[in-house]
Amino acid sequence: MKKIGLIGGMSWESTELYYRKINEAVKHHLGGHHSAKLILESVDFHGVMEMQHAGDWQGTANVLIECAQNIERAGADFLLICTNTMHKVAPEVIAAVDIPLLHLADATAERIIADGHNKVGFLGTKFSMEDDFYVGRLKDQYGLDVITPNKADRELIHRVIYDELCLGKVEENSRVEFLRIIDGLAEQGAQCIIEGCTEIVLLVNQSHTDIKLYDTTDIHADVAVNLALAD
Template identity: 50%
Template sequence: MKTIGLIGGMSWESSAEYYRIINQGVRDRLGPTASAQILMWSFNFAEIEELQHRGDWEALTARMVDAALLLEGGGADVLLICTNTMHRMAEEVQRAVNIPLIHIADPTAERIKAAGFTRVGLLGTAFTMEQDFYKGRLMAQHGLDVLIPGEEDRATVHRIIYEELVAGIVTEASREAYRQVMARLVERGAQALILGCTEIMLLVKPEDSTVPQFDTTAIHAQAAIDQSASV
């Protein structure tokens, strides 16, 4: 079994889901007492959030590279960044290490294409929805047509992530707000929806939209299982 290196703590709420999903998947695949070999570097998300909103991506990149090198040095065979937003510096992280980094957008796109969808709505932080590092990869490398919510809806989605979900707060009012955002994306032609923030799965469930949802947390974790565990 390969050792999985997780760069987490962004937030720990979703990192805990990674740990749970990966271990459950390894147990299902290898037997009732099996569990995954995992190393995790967990950031203090308060520091990460401050740098994100200051726009200091250079400092954030340095921290991510340092974490990746620590995990590689500790014996990790494969790396995951347990957040969509911080894939903004995925290429820099991959260049810094000699082990593969599983980019969260790639297995997600493969699932979407295998299901026969070509036009998807993207939910995530404002950074993920508005900057090109994520939706650009989906379009350029995977040929998907990516829709993002309108300005007001993007602000709502972002606010709920940072003010509620990263703190483990889940409310029916916020679930309803997301339902409305998703419905508007569907009205614009989205055939499916990407839950492109690893905390959104804490709030949104399959029944909250009329089209299929692709949960990046679960898909990313499954990709780690596929690379690390063999029967």
């Protein structure tokens, strides 16, 4: 079994999901008392969040680079960044270590294409929805037609992620709003929805809608386990 490296803490609520999903999947595949071999480097999210909103992405890159190098020194065979938004600095992280990074957008896109979809709705932080590092990758490298919500709804989603979900708050009125937005994207032709922030699944999951949802946390964890257990 290969050793998985996780950069987490952004937020710890979703990192907890990664840890549980990865270990549950290893146990499912191997049975018995098996669990994953992994290394978790968890950051203090407060400082990272402040740098994000100040536009100091080089500062956030420096934090993740240090984490990645610590993980590499600890013997991990490959690396995951356990947050969609921080894939904005994935190129800097990749350049700083010799172990491979399992890119979250790639894992998600490959799953969507395998399921036969080509037009998708995307929910995430404003950074992920409005910058090109994630949606652009889905379009340019995988040929997906990606729809994002309007500006007001992007602001709402961003606020709920940072002011509620990252603080462990799950509010019913926010769920209603997210489902409204998801319905709107489907009306625009989206065949499925990417939950492109690792906390969104805390609020909305497949039990809440008939529209196909792609939980990026679940996909990333699943692909990581498959890689860890591959010969």
